[in-house]
Amino acid sequence: MLQQTQTSRVSEKFLNFVKKFPHFEALSKASLEDVLKAWQGLGYNRRAIALKKIAEIIINEFEGNLPDSIGILKTFPQIGHNTASSIVAFAFNKPSIFIETNIRRVFIYFFFSKKEVIDDKEILPLVEKSLDTSNPRKWYYALMDYGVMLKKKFPELNKRSRTYRKQSQFKGSDREIRGKVLKLVLNHKTLLISELIEKLKISRNKLNKILIQLQKEGFIKINDDLITVE
DNA sequence: CTCCAGATTG
DNA sequence: CAATCTGGAG
Numbered sequence: 001m002l003q004q005t006q007t008s009r010v011s012e013k014f015l016n017f018v019k020k021f022p023h024f025e026a027l028s029k030a031s032l033e034d035v036l037k038a039w040q041g042l043g044y045n046r047r048a049i050a051l052k053k054i055a056e057i058i059i060n061e062f063e064g065n066l067p068d069s070i071g072i073l074k075t076f077p078q079i080g081h082n083t084a085s086s087i088v089a090f091a092f093n094k095p096s097i098f099i100e101t102n103i104r105r106v107f108i109y110f111f112f113s114k115k116e117v118i119d120d121k122e123i124l125p126l127v128e129k130s131l132d133t134s135n136p137r138k139w140y141y142a143l144m145d146y147g148v149m150l151k152k153k154f155p156e157l158n159k160r161s162r163t164y165r166k167q168s169q170f171k172g173s174d175r176e177i178r179g180k181v182l183k184l185v186l187n188h189k190t191l192l193i194s195e196l197i198e199k200l201k202i203s204r205n206k207l208n209k210i211l212i213q214l215q216k217e218g219f220i221k222i223n224d225d226l227i228t229v230e
Numbered sequence: 231c232t233c234c235a236g237a238t239t240g
Numbered sequence: 241c242a243a244t245c246t247g248g249a250g
């Protein structure tokens with residue numbers, strides 16, 4: 001949930017989510033529709049699909065236990081190096097090296113105060129050197145909280161990171177339509193393409209492109225003109 | 231308008 | 241490498 005989404009927004013949804021799906025088994029057995037509905041408001045809906053898939057993998061291949069290996073975690077959908085490593089650090093309190101936006105800000109502030117463009121590869125060795133291997137969880141929490149605090153005073157720090165990229169406009173974009181389409185399908189259970197065109201006031205051509213994309217990613221199924229949640 | 235405890239794809 | 245995914249707070 002925390003991938004590219006503000007903590008303040010996640011914290012409210014999270015409690016609701018774990019109440020509804022308290023363990024991997026519940027999540028693996030739940031319908032995709034229920035999972036996506038519980039996810040509403042968080043954005044990046046593909047993460048909801050991934051999380052359910054991960055629950056199924058853990059139930060079927062790992063006897064219901066979350067692996068503590070970065071290499072294995074990285075084979076799960078939507079889990080890259082940073083998320084895999086943070087799971088190892090936070091869930092298991094085992095040493096791992098990773099960077100996220102708040103950690104990045106701390107190291108840019110302290111070690112690259114003048115440099116114009118900073119690559120994560122330059123930061124990683126410093127993360128490794130500074131890590132408290134006796135209690136990585138506590139160290140990373142502190143580091144990230146410090147980064148949050150720094151942002152208030154220096155909101156521009158991460159713009160000097162090579163990873164920084166200005167986000168394209170959301171309003172009027174295909175992304176916005178995509179979100180609206182999924183929300184409508186979730187609220188109506190089934191929907192006709194003609195109804196979507198009327199509600200969203202967009203061309204059939206554009207809608208088709210988005211629907212095919214949603215189908216390909218496993219959100220919906222299309223039978224003739226009828227759309228349902230996968 | 232901006233960005234967010236990023237990952238994946240072309 | 242760049243583009244794409246999402247929606248709401250500030």
